[in-house]
Amino acid sequence: MTIRTKLLVFIPLLVLLVNSVTFFLFESGKIVQMSYGVMMDRILLYNQSAQTAEDNLRLLHAYLLNPGGSGGAELEQAQAKLQELRAGLARSTSSSLQASSLTSYVHMLDTLMEQEQAARAAAEAQGARAALAHYEEAEKTTAYIREEGQRLVDMELGSYRPVYKQIQLETERMNRLGAAVLVINTLMSVVLAVWISRSITGPVSRLVDMAGRMSRGNLDLEPLPPPRRSDDELGLLSAAFGQMSTNLKDLIEKDKESLEKDRLVKELELQALQSQINPHFLFNTLNVLSKLALLEGAERTSDLIVSMSNLLRYNLRKLDQPVTLRDELAHVQEYFTIQQARFRDRVRFELDIEPDALQVPVPALTLQPLVENAFVHGIEGMEQGAVIRLEIGHVPEGVRIALSDNGGGMREEVRQALLRLEAGTDNKHSTGLGTRNVFKRLQLFYGRSDLVDIDSEPGKGTTITIVIPSGKEVEPLHVPADDRG
Numbered sequence: 001m002t003i004r005t006k007l008l009v010f011i012p013l014l015v016l017l018v019n020s021v022t023f024f025l026f027e028s029g030k031i032v033q034m035s036y037g038v039m040m041d042r043i044l045l046y047n048q049s050a051q052t053a054e055d056n057l058r059l060l061h062a063y064l065l066n067p068g069g070s071g072g073a074e075l076e077q078a079q080a081k082l083q084e085l086r087a088g089l090a091r092s093t094s095s096s097l098q099a100s101s102l103t104s105y106v107h108m109l110d111t112l113m114e115q116e117q118a119a120r121a122a123a124e125a126q127g128a129r130a131a132l133a134h135y136e137e138a139e140k141t142t143a144y145i146r147e148e149g150q151r152l153v154d155m156e157l158g159s160y161r162p163v164y165k166q167i168q169l170e171t172e173r174m175n176r177l178g179a180a181v182l183v184i185n186t187l188m189s190v191v192l193a194v195w196i197s198r199s200i201t202g203p204v205s206r207l208v209d210m211a212g213r214m215s216r217g218n219l220d221l222e223p224l225p226p227p228r229r230s231d232d233e234l235g236l237l238s239a240a241f242g243q244m245s246t247n248l249k250d251l252i253e254k255d256k257e258s259l260e261k262d263r264l265v266k267e268l269e270l271q272a273l274q275s276q277i278n279p280h281f282l283f284n285t286l287n288v289l290s291k292l293a294l295l296e297g298a299e300r301t302s303d304l305i306v307s308m309s310n311l312l313r314y315n316l317r318k319l320d321q322p323v324t325l326r327d328e329l330a331h332v333q334e335y336f337t338i339q340q341a342r343f344r345d346r347v348r349f350e351l352d353i354e355p356d357a358l359q360v361p362v363p364a365l366t367l368q369p370l371v372e373n374a375f376v377h378g379i380e381g382m383e384q385g386a387v388i389r390l391e392i393g394h395v396p397e398g399v400r401i402a403l404s405d406n407g408g409g410m411r412e413e414v415r416q417a418l419l420r421l422e423a424g425t426d427n428k429h430s431t432g433l434g435t436r437n438v439f440k441r442l443q444l445f446y447g448r449s450d451l452v453d454i455d456s457e458p459g460k461g462t463t464i465t466i467v468i469p470s471g472k473e474v475e476p477l478h479v480p481a482d483d484r485g
Helices: 003-065 071-091 099-125 132-215 233-276 279-295 299-315 325-346 367-379 412-419 435-446
Strands: 347-353 386-395 398-405 452-456 462-469
Touching: 003 071, 003 099, 003 132, 071 099, 099 132, 132 233, 279 299, 299 325, 325 347, 325 367, 325 386, 367 386, 367 398, 367 435, 367 462, 412 435, 412 452, 435 462
Parallel strands: 347 386
Antiparallel strands: 386 398, 398 462, 452 462
C-alpha cells in the first residue's frame, strides 16, 4: 500500500469515526433538550395563564368601577393575551400526559373570557350593578383556574418524574459512552500516528542520516536494512538509495584507480622531459654566456641572457604552488624585456600598479601567458604605436587586474569561446600556458567562474579584466607541471 493510499484511507476513517460519535452525542442531547423544553413550556403556560386570568379580573373590576376611563382598552389587551395563552395550551394538549385535565383547564379559560364579556356587556347596557353577578362568577372561575393551574403543574412534575429519572440514566449512559469513545478514539489516534510515523519518518530518518554521513565524505557505510514492507514509495527510495551508495562507492574506487594511473603517466612524462633538459646545466650555461657577454662589453646581451635565465627558472618551478602577484609582475617584466629586444620601439609597456595590491595569492603563470597572448595575437603585426598596459589596483570586491592592448582585437565568437573555456581558441604558435588554461586555473583556484571578463572588438584592441577575491583562503592548485594550453 502506498503512502498516499494509507493517508487517504486511514485519516478519513478516523475523521468519520469522530464525526459519527459527535453526531450521536449531539442528537441524544437534542432529544433530551426537546423533552425538557416541551415540559417547561407547558408549566410556564400554566403559570402565565393563571397570572393573566387574575390580571383580567383586576382590570375588569377597575373597568366596572369606572366604565368611562381607559380601563376598557387595557382589559381588551389582557383578554387578547389570555386568548393567545389559551391557544398555546390547546396546541400542547396532544403531547401532554394529562390531556383531559388540560382540556378542562382550557374550557375554564374560555368560561372566564365569556364571563368577562358578559360583565362588560351588562355594565354597558344596564350599569355596574347589573354586571356585579357576572363579576362574581368570573371571580370564582379565576380562583378555580389558579387552583387548577397549580394542580396541573404538580401533575406534570409528578408524571415526568419517571421520565426525568430515565433521562438522567440515559444522560449518564451517554456520558460513559462518550468517555469510552474518547479514550478509544485517542488510543486509535496514537496508534495510527505511531504507525504512520514509523512507516514514514523511520526510513526517512535513516536516509537523512546516511546522506549526512556521505556528505561528510564517509562512504564506508553499512547498507540500509531492508524495509518490512517495500511496496510503498519509501521502500523503493531506500532500495534505490542503497544501490546508489554502492554504485557511488564503486565509481569512486574506479576513479581512484584511473587517477592513480594518470598520475603515474604524468610522472613518467615529466621524468622523460626532465631527462631531456637538465635545468642545472641550462642555468650554468646561461650564466657562462651572460658573464662572457658582459666581459666582451655586450651588456644588453648579458641582460637578455639573465632575463631568459630568470624566465626559464620561473617556468620550471612547481605549478601547483600559488605565488604572489608581485612574483607574477616580476616574471612579466622579465618576459617583456626579452620581447622588447625583439620589437624595440614598436611596442611600449605601461604599468599602473598599486604596490599594496601585490600580496594576493594567484596561480603561478597567470599574467605572463596573457601578456604573451597580447603580443602574439594583438600587436605582432603592428609596425609602430603598439601599447600594452597592465593595471593592478584595489576595488571593493578585491584586487582588479586589467591587461589591455591596442591590437587587432578578436571576433565575438572567439571572445565567447574563451569565456566558456572551450578548446581550440588558442593559437598554435603560442608557447605559454594559453589564455583558456589561465582562465580555467583561476576558476579552479578560487572556486568561482565570474572572475574574468573580456572586452574586445575587431580593430579596437582587447582588454582582459580579472578580479581577485579578497580575504579568501585558498589551497594550492594541483595542476600537472606539463599542462600546456
